[in-house]
Amino acid sequence: MVVARGLTRTYGSGPGTVHALQDVSFDVAPGEMVALVGRSGSGKTTLLNLIGGLDQPDSGTVRVDGTEVTGLDDEGLSQLRRDSVSYVFQTFGLVPALTAAENVGVPLRLRRTPAVEREKRVALLLELVGLRDHADQRPSELSGGQQQRVAIARSLAGSPRLLIADEPTGQLDAETGLGVMGLLRGLVESEGVTAVVSTHDPVMMALADRVLTISDGRLT
Amino acid sequence: MPRWHRPSMVGRARAHLGLLVLIGLVVMLATLLTSAIAPLTERTADRAIAADVRDAGLQGAVVATVSRPYDEGQRIRDPKAVAELRESAASAQRAMPDRLAAVVRPGVTSLTSPSMHLLDAGPGRYLRLAYLTAPGAAPAVTYTSGGPPGPSVPAAKADVEVTVTTDPWPVQVALPREAADALGLQVGDRVEAEDEQHRTATIVISGIFVAGDRDDHVWAAVPELLHPIIGRSDQLTSVSAAAIVSTDSLPDFQLALPFDDLTTRVVFSPQPSQVRWKQTERLMQAIVSLKTSGSRGSSEVSWDSLLDQVLLDSRATVSAAQGQATVLIVGLLAGVTLILVLAADLVVRRRSDSLVLMRERGASLMGIFSELAAESVVVALVGSALGTLVTWLLVGDVGWRWSLPVLVIATLAGPVLATTRAARAADDRRVPANRSARRAVARARSVRRLLVEGVVLAVAVLTYVALHQRGVVGDGDLTASSAPTWFAIVGGLLLVRVLPPATRLVLARARRVLGAVPLVVAARTSRSAGRALPLLVVAVTVAQLTTAVALVATEQHGQAAGALQSVGGDASWETAPDRSVSAAAAKVSSSAGVRAAAAARVVEGFGLASGSSSATVRLVIVDSTAYQRVLAASPLPDAPQLARLHRRADGKVPALLLGGDRDLRDDLQVRWEDTPVPLTVVGVAPRVGDSTEPVLVIDRAEFESAGVVADPGTVWAVGPGAAAALKSAAGTAGTVDVLTDVVDARRSAPLASGLVRLAVASAVLLLMFAVLGVALAAAAEAPVRAESLGRLRSLGLGRLDVRRVLLGELVSPVVVGAVAGVVLGAGAAVVMFGSLSLELITGQSATPGLVVPWWTSLTVVGLVGTAMLIAVAEAARVGRLPLAALLRGGDQR
Numbered sequence A: 001m002v003v004a005r006g007l008t009r010t011y012g013s014g015p016g017t018v019h020a021l022q023d024v025s026f027d028v029a030p031g032e033m034v035a036l037v038g039r040s041g042s043g044k045t046t047l048l049n050l051i052g053g054l055d056q057p058d059s060g061t062v063r064v065d066g067t068e069v070t071g072l073d074d075e076g077l078s079q080l081r082r083d084s085v086s087y088v089f090q091t092f093g094l095v096p097a098l099t100a101a102e103n104v105g106v107p108l109r110l111r112r113t114p115a116v117e118r119e120k121r122v123a124l125l126l127e128l129v130g131l132r133d134h135a136d137q138r139p140s141e142l143s144g145g146q147q148q149r150v151a152i153a154r155s156l157a158g159s160p161r162l163l164i165a166d167e168p169t170g171q172l173d174a175e176t177g178l179g180v181m182g183l184l185r186g187l188v189e190s191e192g193v194t195a196v197v198s199t200h201d202p203v204m205m206a207l208a209d210r211v212l213t214i215s216d217g218r219l220t
Numbered sequence B: 001m002p003r004w005h006r007p008s009m010v011g012r013a014r015a016h017l018g019l020l021v022l023i024g025l026v027v028m029l030a031t032l033l034t035s036a037i038a039p040l041t042e043r044t045a046d047r048a049i050a051a052d053v054r055d056a057g058l059q060g061a062v063v064a065t066v067s068r069p070y071d072e073g074q075r076i077r078d079p080k081a082v083a084e085l086r087e088s089a090a091s092a093q094r095a096m097p098d099r100l101a102a103v104v105r106p107g108v109t110s111l112t113s114p115s116m117h118l119l120d121a122g123p124g125r126y127l128r129l130a131y132l133t134a135p136g137a138a139p140a141v142t143y144t145s146g147g148p149p150g151p152s153v154p155a156a157k158a159d160v161e162v163t164v165t166t167d168p169w170p171v172q173v174a175l176p177r178e179a180a181d182a183l184g185l186q187v188g189d190r191v192e193a194e195d196e197q198h199r200t201a202t203i204v205i206s207g208i209f210v211a212g213d214r215d216d217h218v219w220a221a222v223p224e225l226l227h228p229i230i231g232r233s234d235q236l237t238s239v240s241a242a243a244i245v246s247t248d249s250l251p252d253f254q255l256a257l258p259f260d261d262l263t264t265r266v267v268f269s270p271q272p273s274q275v276r277w278k279q280t281e282r283l284m285q286a287i288v289s290l291k292t293s294g295s296r297g298s299s300e301v302s303w304d305s306l307l308d309q310v311l312l313d314s315r316a317t318v319s320a321a322q323g324q325a326t327v328l329i330v331g332l333l334a335g336v337t338l339i340l341v342l343a344a345d346l347v348v349r350r351r352s353d354s355l356v357l358m359r360e361r362g363a364s365l366m367g368i369f370s371e372l373a374a375e376s377v378v379v380a381l382v383g384s385a386l387g388t389l390v391t392w393l394l395v396g397d398v399g400w401r402w403s404l405p406v407l408v409i410a411t412l413a414g415p416v417l418a419t420t421r422a423a424r425a426a427d428d429r430r431v432p433a434n435r436s437a438r439r440a441v442a443r444a445r446s447v448r449r450l451l452v453e454g455v456v457l458a459v460a461v462l463t464y465v466a467l468h469q470r471g472v473v474g475d476g477d478l479t480a481s482s483a484p485t486w487f488a489i490v491g492g493l494l495l496v497r498v499l500p501p502a503t504r505l506v507l508a509r510a511r512r513v514l515g516a517v518p519l520v521v522a523a524r525t526s527r528s529a530g531r532a533l534p535l536l537v538v539a540v541t542v543a544q545l546t547t548a549v550a551l552v553a554t555e556q557h558g559q560a561a562g563a564l565q566s567v568g569g570d571a572s573w574e575t576a577p578d579r580s581v582s583a584a585a586a587k588v589s590s591s592a593g594v595r596a597a598a599a600a601r602v603v604e605g606f607g608l609a610s611g612s613s614s615a616t617v618r619l620v621i622v623d624s625t626a627y628q629r630v631l632a633a634s635p636l637p638d639a640p641q642l643a644r645l646h647r648r649a650d651g652k653v654p655a656l657l658l659g660g661d662r663d664l665r666d667d668l669q670v671r672w673e674d675t676p677v678p679l680t681v682v683g684v685a686p687r688v689g690d691s692t693e694p695v696l697v698i699d700r701a702e703f704e705s706a707g708v709v710a711d712p713g714t715v716w717a718v719g720p721g722a723a724a725a726l727k728s729a730a731g732t733a734g735t736v737d738v739l740t741d742v743v744d745a746r747r748s749a750p751l752a753s754g755l756v757r758l759a760v761a762s763a764v765l766l767l768m769f770a771v772l773g774v775a776l777a778a779a780a781e782a783p784v785r786a787e788s789l790g791r792l793r794s795l796g797l798g799r800l801d802v803r804r805v806l807l808g809e810l811v812s813p814v815v816v817g818a819v820a821g822v823v824l825g826a827g828a829a830v831v832m833f834g835s836l837s838l839e840l841i842t843g844q845s846a847t848p849g850l851v852v853p854w855w856t857s858l859t860v861v862g863l864v865g866t867a868m869l870i871a872v873a874e875a876a877r878v879g880r881l882p883l884a885a886l887l888r889g890g891d892q893r
């Protein structure tokens, strides 16, 4: 599903140059859930951004589901995000003006899913993440864990092939984080999605099919 | 005094230098205009007063009438008469208060006879004799025949007192050329003249002269000297002229006429350019007390003048103009205030984090306030100093009154908002956790808001009532003058109230749409709909702008309409009534470029009586068919009812009557040169001329068939060639008024043109502020929007959709605000223009019809265009931002 080859990314130039990623290559099989582990600053976010097309590498290529992400233009990337790749961010990334249900519905609207079908799927996903009673609340009216659960529901709404989650529990307390991780694992399995999840958390590592460890921009 | 941390103050200022410069610029522009207002309005008022005094002419003169001691029938020719006369003039001059003396010319002393009937020169010939003397050189004259009047005694006896026994005693006089021509007199003629009591005097014409300078104010003391009055009533022509007596013939003058026929007057004609607006009140007092001083004691000088009335009328007009100017200024200041607050709000938003940080580090609110106040004082002072400097360079003078508020607002807005924000930041952490407590906080907030709205509404109602009751007078009455602005503010607040529910409705619809863009736009718009400030800025500035434009348009339109009403066509000719005028009108109507012309006899203040009522009307005896054509050809209202004037009923002459009470319509009759003519009212008359007097219109032919003669003296003509045709028909007789000249004169009058300039300047500033308001409001929310859009892009929202979201989000509130502004501005005009005394500036007898030019709605287009440009630019910027950085930015929060 994901084929990364020789990814290199440096920030800045001159003496302040940061080699955030150096010659990273790996594959992820369809349906696999991979945990990306490393200390803070090791390059996890950088790597995930490159896979998801949020950032371009200095050299190297990424193919997702056969599409070369690194060669896509703006419109191609938008389409990729609409159709195949979705994200879960550490800070949830919900749209504050929209309710929980509306947030979950956005990917479906972008894919122009008919309204009836859309509402059904939104209700189902909210049910799955246990927020049926919070559908009409805005993010500011939800707790952190609830927000992240909305974000997970949203990331799965458009039935993506690949889900990228960058420290999804980073902002949550341990107990809530545990719940969210269990949820993520379960949904990834039931929806048949490939997932790459960066984390510090040993529990997440245990839940993953495979663990990739990164340190100083290199996979070890 | 809290300690200031200088490096962080400098750092903060530097970080937001652009915005601070912008605020300084707004202050500068606002000060530039507001500091010029006081000196310019005063100058305009001075020019307006001067123009009114000039237009009043001799009516504005102050006249002292000196009574002479009666000397008992002694028939002595006294050469010292001149000295006596000068002495009485000097005493009048002394009695005049300095304040008044400063604005009038030195008095022209005259000794005049009444207008006396010349017995030998044919019927209807009248002559007044006058001796004129004034300080300085006598006005130059050139004798075309004969010479100046000499004494009626041999030269040897001229300088001594001579007892006279001959009766009547002759007096030599010199005639101005105009008088000699009009009376048909020649040098050497000796004519008998008779006063009203049939006492005769003998007048000898010594010479005929031409005045060197016809405009010399000395001549104005006896107007008929250079302008003989020629009156034609039907068959009879009467001439009233005047002759001058010289110093040599003055002693004879006093002997030739009965003592009580002679009047000594000192005429002080005003110097319009010396009259200042500021002194008018004291001047009026001085005149009034002078006038009463004569009647009080047994003083030998009595005073008379209409100058106080002229000044009073002029002050009323100036006051009205100043009131209207104040309306414009208050509107401008409201715009300035809102834009300054909006800019300060933006600065505070940008500093929000650092303010919270300062607070967390233990800075006191007072400390925060003072640090920020130090900064805003500098910005405000620099802006205001620059503005004042430019004004001073351009105008040569500055006024503080209206620029001080700008300075104060610019200084306080930033620190106050920042301190409130910092205080809130501390409170925010104490937001109560449980629901009911949170609700209590929300309720307290909404009560506070209601209170503010209630106060604004109360103030608005108060100002409206004040405006309705006393109108706008002068520039001191802020209560009444601020009514239109409060109207707009209340409207704006109402809009802020109505908008959230309205956007919720839109949101409900947007939910049902398939795509994401409408939903996002509606949701975000609905969230920001409650933000009062940006909406208020756009609505209120556009409203003020609309009101300013409507004021100018209404006045300009009123000036044109009033001029048309008073001229009666494209041109009119006013002359002495004469049979020939009718033929002249016929000829004019067939001239090239003339569409229609009509002749009429117009009598102002004609006394009219019916069986049970009476009234003073404007009587118009007109060739009604021609007049109907004139009205049809001109923009004046048509009057098909004029056709009814030909339908004679039971021997009565048909008439049209406008105004007057109902009883006037029964058994109406006019008395025309002692012949009663019964009339029957067959309809409503068109308004002829610009006055509130009732108008009575009769057809001339019908009228004359009742056995009277009414020669026309007025011709109205319509068409591009009307002025030229009337001028050539008129020759030197009478006066021709040309519509375009009258319109120009009204528009270029000091007050009218001053108001236009002020309105244009403030409209331009307000437009700039509105544009700036749109930009600042957009900038305030830009970071939040960028974040939301970044999140949406991570979900696959494409470039075009990003632009659509931004267009929808930025344009819709501007459309709403600007349209509301136009509606509110026009609404204020509809509701309040009736109380602004606009007719005093347009010169009409009634309030001019409201004109709101269609192109004020272009401000909506302009502002929407601005918002669109901003949206497109922002879309491009958001598109360029790397998503990774955008989302990472969120990560680090």
Ligand SMILES: Nc1ncnc2c1ncn2[C@@H]1O[C@H](COP(=O)(O)OP(=O)(O)O)[C@@H](O)[C@H]1O
Pocket (backbone or CB within 6 Å): A011, A012, A018, A019, A020, A038, A039, A040, A041, A042, A043, A044, A045, A046, A047, B885
């Ligand atoms: N925009 C950037 N500019 C400069 N350096 C960056 C930027 N983003 C990340 N880095 C650096 O790259 C390295 C890897 O960062 P990141 O991928 O965020 O690590 P992680 O997600 O594992 O904490 C770090 O040293 C970080 O400081």
Ligand SMILES: [Mg+2]
Pocket (backbone or CB within 6 Å): A041, A044, A045, A046, A166, A167
């Ligand atoms: Mg990271």
